Amino acid sequence: MSGNNPFGSGYATPGSSRSYSGDRRGGARPQYMTVGAGSTSESAARLQAMLDEDSGYGGSRADGELMENVWNPGPSEDRFTPDHTPIKPGESNAASENERRIVASHVHQLFYNQNRTALGRAINQTVETLRKLQEMNAKWPAHYPTVQRPPSPPVLQRPDIRPGLQHTQSTAGNDRELVRPPSRPQPPRRAGTSLGEHQSAESSVAAEAKAPEVAPPRLVTPQLAQEFSVLKIELKMQGLAQSEIVHSLEKQSVAALLDNQINNSIRHLFSLRERIEDTSSKVLVTGDLNAGKSTFCNALLRRKVLPEDQQPCTSIFCEVLDVSENAGIEEVHAIPHGHVYNRNDESTYSVFALKQLEGIVVDSDRWSQCKIYIKDIRPVDQSLLNNGVVDIALIDAPGLNNDSLKTTAVFARQEEIDVVVFVVSAANHFTLSAKEFIFNAAREKAYMFMVVNGFDNIRDKRRCQEMILKQINQLSPATFKESSELVHFVSSNAIPVAAGPGGGPGGGPSGGGSSSASFGSSDNTPRKGEDDDDEPSGKHGEPGSPPKKKGKGKEKEAQDDFNELEVSLRRFVLEKRARSKLAPAKTYLNNVLGDLTTLATVNRDVAQNELDRVTEELKQLEPVYEQSKKARSEADDEVAAGIEETANEVYTLTRDTLTTSISRVAESDLGVQYPGMFGAYSYADDVKAAMLSQVAETVRWCEERAREKTVTGVSSIKSLGLLHLGDEYVDLTFRSEKMFRSRRDALARQVEFEADIWDFFDFASLWERQEKVAGTSMAVTVAGVVGGRMLGGVGWLDGAMTATKIVGTNNLRRVILPGLILSVVLAASYAISQIPHSLPKRLSAKLAAQLAQLDYTHSNSTRVSGEVRRALKYPADKLREGLQKSVESLLEQRRETVKVRVESEVARKYFGNLVRESAEIRTRVQRVDLEGPTPGIVGAYEA
Numbered sequence: 001m002s003g004n005n006p007f008g009s010g011y012a013t014p015g016s017s018r019s020y021s022g023d024r025r026g027g028a029r030p031q032y033m034t035v036g037a038g039s040t041s042e043s044a045a046r047l048q049a050m051l052d053e054d055s056g057y058g059g060s061r062a063d064g065e066l067m068e069n070v071w072n073p074g075p076s077e078d079r080f081t082p083d084h085t086p087i088k089p090g091e092s093n094a095a096s097e098n099e100r101r102i103v104a105s106h107v108h109q110l111f112y113n114q115n116r117t118a119l120g121r122a123i124n125q126t127v128e129t130l131r132k133l134q135e136m137n138a139k140w141p142a143h144y145p146t147v148q149r150p151p152s153p154p155v156l157q158r159p160d161i162r163p164g165l166q167h168t169q170s171t172a173g174n175d176r177e178l179v180r181p182p183s184r185p186q187p188p189r190r191a192g193t194s195l196g197e198h199q200s201a202e203s204s205v206a207a208e209a210k211a212p213e214v215a216p217p218r219l220v221t222p223q224l225a226q227e228f229s230v231l232k233i234e235l236k237m238q239g240l241a242q243s244e245i246v247h248s249l250e251k252q253s254v255a256a257l258l259d260n261q262i263n264n265s266i267r268h269l270f271s272l273r274e275r276i277e278d279t280s281s282k283v284l285v286t287g288d289l290n291a292g293k294s295t296f297c298n299a300l301l302r303r304k305v306l307p308e309d310q311q312p313c314t315s316i317f318c319e320v321l322d323v324s325e326n327a328g329i330e331e332v333h334a335i336p337h338g339h340v341y342n343r344n345d346e347s348t349y350s351v352f353a354l355k356q357l358e359g360i361v362v363d364s365d366r367w368s369q370c371k372i373y374i375k376d377i378r379p380v381d382q383s384l385l386n387n388g389v390v391d392i393a394l395i396d397a398p399g400l401n402n403d404s405l406k407t408t409a410v411f412a413r414q415e416e417i418d419v420v421v422f423v424v425s426a427a428n429h430f431t432l433s434a435k436e437f438i439f440n441a442a443r444e445k446a447y448m449f450m451v452v453n454g455f456d457n458i459r460d461k462r463r464c465q466e467m468i469l470k471q472i473n474q475l476s477p478a479t480f481k482e483s484s485e486l487v488h489f490v491s492s493n494a495i496p497v498a499a500g501p502g503g504g505p506g507g508g509p510s511g512g513g514s515s516s517a518s519f520g521s522s523d524n525t526p527r528k529g530e531d532d533d534d535e536p537s538g539k540h541g542e543p544g545s546p547p548k549k550k551g552k553g554k555e556k557e558a559q560d561d562f563n564e565l566e567v568s569l570r571r572f573v574l575e576k577r578a579r580s581k582l583a584p585a586k587t588y589l590n591n592v593l594g595d596l597t598t599l600a601t602v603n604r605d606v607a608q609n610e611l612d613r614v615t616e617e618l619k620q621l622e623p624v625y626e627q628s629k630k631a632r633s634e635a636d637d638e639v640a641a642g643i644e645e646t647a648n649e650v651y652t653l654t655r656d657t658l659t660t661s662i663s664r665v666a667e668s669d670l671g672v673q674y675p676g677m678f679g680a681y682s683y684a685d686d687v688k689a690a691m692l693s694q695v696a697e698t699v700r701w702c703e704e705r706a707r708e709k710t711v712t713g714v715s716s717i718k719s720l721g722l723l724h725l726g727d728e729y730v731d732l733t734f735r736s737e738k739m740f741r742s743r744r745d746a747l748a749r750q751v752e753f754e755a756d757i758w759d760f761f762d763f764a765s766l767w768e769r770q771e772k773v774a775g776t777s778m779a780v781t782v783a784g785v786v787g788g789r790m791l792g793g794v795g796w797l798d799g800a801m802t803a804t805k806i807v808g809t810n811n812l813r814r815v816i817l818p819g820l821i822l823s824v825v826l827a828a829s830y831a832i833s834q835i836p837h838s839l840p841k842r843l844s845a846k847l848a849a850q851l852a853q854l855d856y857t858h859s860n861s862t863r864v865s866g867e868v869r870r871a872l873k874y875p876a877d878k879l880r881e882g883l884q885k886s887v888e889s890l891l892e893q894r895r896e897t898v899k900v901r902v903e904s905e906v907a908r909k910y911f912g913n914l915v916r917e918s919a920e921i922r923t924r925v926q927r928v929d930l931e932g933p934t935p936g937i938v939g940a941y942e943a
C-alpha cells in the first residue's frame, strides 16, 4: 500500500517492486535500491557515481579522487541512508525479498564491525599517543599556540539557530558560531560528540596557511589561525581574552592545563570506545498523549506487554529489553527516583512480575522508569529485540505534555538513544507539545521515524496524509524528504498480538481478555479497527491506487503496511546505529588528531628553533668559556706574582732604610742640646730618646712607602678585575690609612739600656787624636799646645810627653808632679768637653747592638711587608673569587645550554614523529566510511 508523495517527490518503498530504480537488466550492472523515484537520493547518486568509476571489485579508487567534486557531508551528519543492498536480478517474490533483507542486514553488520574495529584501534592508538604526549609535556612543556583572531566579521544573525544545542563540552566559540555567515550547509551535530566538528572540514594546519597576513605575531609564541577543537584550554577570567590568559601564564602552568585537557580527551576517548563496543541500540518511542505508543510497541513485539488505555496511562519511561539480558527471566525492574539502575545491584530497583506492570507505569510518584525483560516470540529474522544482529531496546515514553516535554527532550538527547520514533495520532495530528519536541529534536536528530497511528479511524485518508506530511515538512524537512521510508501511516491495533505471559497487562494467560476496551483481541488475532469506509488507504495515499478491499483484505493491508514499517524501522535502526555509535568516535578522533598534528607541528618547529638557537649559543659560548678559564689562571698568577713582588720590595726597602737609619743615627742631628757636664746624664737620656724616636720615625716612613706601594698594588688588581670581569667586578674601597694601626711606642719599651760612665768618654777617639799630633817637641810647645789646646780638647798626651823631653829628667822631677796634675786636669777637661761627641756614638752603638739583638730590622721589615701582603690579599681573593664565579657561571650556562640542546633534539624528534603518527592515524580514521558498504565489495557480493 505505497503511494506517491502528494508533494511531488514520489517515494517508493523498499518492500515493493516499485522501489527499485532502473530496469531489471539481467546480468547488467548491479542495481541498487534507491529511495525516491522522482529525484535520486543524494547517497544513492553518490553510490552510483562511485560505481560508474569503479570496476566493481573494489580497491581501485584512490582516496578523495572521486569525492572531490561532491559535497560530502561530515560523518556525523545524522541522515538517512538508503538501502545499499543489491537485488539479485529476476528475484521479486517475497521469499527472495526476505532473504535479501537478511543478507542486507548481515552485509551491513559486516561493515559495521569492520568500521568499529578500525575506529577502536584508532582510539587505542590515539590514547597511547596522547599518553606519550603527556609524558613529553612533563619533561618538555609543550608550547601552546595563540590564536590569531581575525577582524570581527559582520554580524549576521542566524535565526534558525537557537543557542544551547551546539556544544555540550565546549562553550567557548559558540558565539563565533552564531555570527558566522552561512556558507555551506553545516552537518547536524550530536550532543557531546560534535565538539568543534565544524573545524574538521579543514585541518588547522591548512587553515594556518590561510591565516591573515596582517596581525603580526603578538608574542614569540607561535600563532594559529584557528582554535583547537578538542585540546582547547578553557580559561575564564574577567576582561581577558582566552589567549591572553593562556599567555600570561607560566609555561609550566600552560603545560599543566594542557595535561588536564589531554586527560579529559583520554577519558572521552574511553567513553567513545565503550560506546562503539556496545552492541545494543535504543529506540525511544515518544509522541502525544494517547497516540497509541504503547499499542505500537506491543505491535512491534507482537505481544501485549505494555498497558494500553483510552486515557493516558504511561507516566514513566518503560524500557523493553530482551530476556537474554536478564538471565532469561521475564520480569519488571522498577527503578525508584534517585537511583541509578544497575541490574547486578538489587538495591537500585524492585522486581515485579509482568502482570504488575499496569500498576507501575502509572505510578510516577514512586518510580522514575522501569526495565521490562521479555521474550521476543518472533523468529530471529523478524524480531526487533533479538534479531541476531543488534540488541535493540524499545523505550515507551510518557505522552508529551507540558510536564513531560522537557524530560522526554532530555531523554531523547542522550547519547545512547540511537533512534527516535515519533507516534502521532492520525486523527489529532501534531499538538503544540509534539511540534516543539520535533522542532528541537530535529537539530540533534535530523531524521525521525514517524508513525501516524490510528489510520484506521480516518475516513479521508488522503487528506489526512497530505496534512500530516505538510506538517512534517515544516517540522523536519529532512524526514519529509525521506518520507517514504520514514513516515508510515498505520493502525497498530490491526496487528495480532499474543497476550502477556501469566496474565500480562494485555490479557490473561489465555490471552483472551484485553484491558483495552477498544480491542477485542485474542492471541495472534488482529485487533479490529473501527473504520469501515472504502476510502483508499495506504502509505501515501496514491491517487491512482485501486480501492481497498473490505474485511479480511483490509486487515491484511493494514498488516502489510505495518510490516513495511517494520522493515524500514529495522533498517533505519541498524543504519542509525552505525552512525550514532561510530560517527561520534570518528568525528572526535578526527578532531583530536587534527589538534595533535597542529600542536605537534607547532612544537616541532619550536623545538627546531630552540635547537638552532642553543647550537649557535654553544658555538659562541665555547670560546668565551675557554677564554674565561685562561683569564682566571693568568690573572691568578699575575696577581700572586704582583703581591709577592710588592711585598718583597717593601721588605727590602724597610730593611735597608732601617739598617742605614740605625747605623747612622749618631751622625744625624738629634736636636738635643748638651747642657754641660752637670747635665750629662740627662743629656744621655735625651739622646737615647731622640735616637729611638728617629728609628721609630724611620719605621713610620717605611710604612708610608709600604702604603703607597699597596695602593698601587690594589689599583693594578682592580685593573685586572675590570679587564677580566668587566661589569661583574665588584669594586672594593681600599682605605690605606687603616694599615699599620699597631702602636709605635712599643719600641721604647723594648729597648732598655742606660748610659754608663764610659759612654761619656771616648778613649778610642782621644787616642786617635793623640796619633794625629805626634812630632811636636817643645815643652813650651807642650805648655803652649797644652794650654792652647786645653780648650780645643786634642793632643793632650802628646803635650805631656813633649814637655818631659824638653824639660829633662832632673828638671822633670821638679816639674813632673805639677805637670802631671796639669796634664790630668787638662785631659779630664778635654774628655769632658768631648762628651757631646762621644756620647751619641757610644749610645748609637749600644742601640744598634740592642736592636740587632731584638732582630728589630728584620722583624719590622717582615711586619710591614706582611701587612702589605695581607692588604693586597683581600682584593686579590675577591678577584679570584670573581674569576672563579665567572668560569663557573659560564660552565653552568654551558651545561644548561647543552641540556636544552639535548632536550630540544629529543623534542624535535618526538614532535616530528608525532606529526607523522597523528596524521597517519587520522588518515586511517578518515578512510572509515560510515556511509555504507564500499561499491567494490557490494559488487563482489553481487558477482
Ligand SMILES: Nc1nc2c(ncn2[C@@H]2O[C@H](COP(=O)(O)OP(=O)(O)OP(=O)(O)O)[C@@H](O)[C@H]2O)c(=O)[nH]1
Pocket: 288, 289, 290, 291, 292, 293, 294, 295, 296, 307, 308, 309, 310, 311, 312, 313, 314, 315, 397, 398, 399, 400, 453, 454, 455, 456, 457, 490, 491, 492, 493, 494, 516, 517, 518, 519, 529, 530
Ligand atoms: N482505532 C485505533 N485505536 C488505537 C490504535 N492504536 C491505539 N489505539 C487505542 O488508543 C488508545 C491509547 O493507546 P495507548 O497505546 O495506550 O496510547 P499511548 O500513546 O501509549 O498512551 P499514553 O502513553 O498513556 O499517553 C488505546 O485505547 C488503544 O486501544 C489504532 O491504530 N487504531
